[in-house]
Amino acid sequence: MKLTISLDILEEAFYYVSPMKPVSTVPLIYATFLAEKGQVAYTTENEAKFTRKIERTFKTAFHEIVQANQKYQEILDQDKLLSLQEHSTLQGQLINSVIDTIQKYPELQLIRVELTGSWPVYQTEAGHLDLSE
Template sequence: MKLTISLDLLEEAFYYVSPTKPVSAVPLVYLTLAVEKAQIAYTTDNEAKLARKIERSFKAAFHEILQANQVYRSELDQDKLLTPQDHLKKQGQVVDSIVAAIKKYPELSLIRVELAGSWPLYQTQEGHLDLTE
């Protein structure tokens, strides 16, 4: 079975999104895991989620991902101007840190990573989001 989890790095939260992935205006990362029936639990709404023991491992990996990308998360949150090369490099580092963190937990079988939502690639001063307006 496959289970997809959405990581919101700016809000430091994750959500189960299987089977449909919502469209988002914020930068998200979708992780798809291959899971066995014993690794799945269900909510009261009959939606799949990781079983408690497996979810603890995932939360530990998620914490590592947040720590590894703290600088870039801060830059995204502050809408800092970066070159396209810097954004692409840092987004590559986000993916690499996710893969590395998940691989530390053999009970988590990562099969796909997707960047979704509004990841900046090119921005000028005129495109800067002024949150004081």
């Protein structure tokens, strides 16, 4: 079974999104896993999720990802201006961090990583978001 989790590094939260992946206005990472029957549990609404043991492992990995990308998290949260190259470099480091961290845990079989939502790539001062409006 494939199980997709949405990672929100700004809110330091994750959500199960299988099988429907909603479109988001915030930057999210979708991580899709191949899970065996014994690794999957179901909510009262019959939605698939990791069993408690596997979810604890995932939470540990997610915490490591958030900690390793604290600098980029702050840049995104404060909507700081960066060059195209800086954004591309930091996004590449974030993706590598997600993959490398999750792969340290053999019970988590990562098969796909996607960026979705509103990821900044190019922005000038005129394109700066005014969150007070």
